[in-house]
Amino acid sequence: MAYVKVGDSEVELIEPADKSQLGGQTGLIIHHVGFFVPDLEKAMAELKANGVKLGPGPNTNVLGLRLIYIDFESTMGTRIHLTEARK
Numbered sequence: 001m002a003y004v005k006v007g008d009s010e011v012e013l014i015e016p017a018d019k020s021q022l023g024g025q026t027g028l029i030i031h032h033v034g035f036f037v038p039d040l041e042k043a044m045a046e047l048k049a050n051g052v053k054l055g056p057g058p059n060t061n062v063l064g065l066r067l068i069y070i071d072f073e074s075t076m077g078t079r080i081h082l083t084e085a086r087k
Helices: 040-049
Strands: 002-006 009-014 032-037 066-069 080-084
Touching: 032 040, 040 066, 040 080
Parallel strands: 032 080
Antiparallel strands: 002 009, 009 032, 066 080
16 A cells, blocks of 8 residues: 655555455556545535546445545446545
């Protein structure tokens, strides 16, 4: 896992610890990309207004942060989620 700050954005890059779920893929595998947003509800509304489909949720992760995935079909299979940053 790595966090990269780019301008005012912070991006989370995650490689799965359990690679058995990758169907035999090898090399550096990025499981999903996470973006921290200051206001999850506002970000969700903006995405929906622009025609982006969201997955079910939002959900709460093990750290107690709210997140939602963008629908996998609209990202060509790439797992992308938005996590509400701590206030």
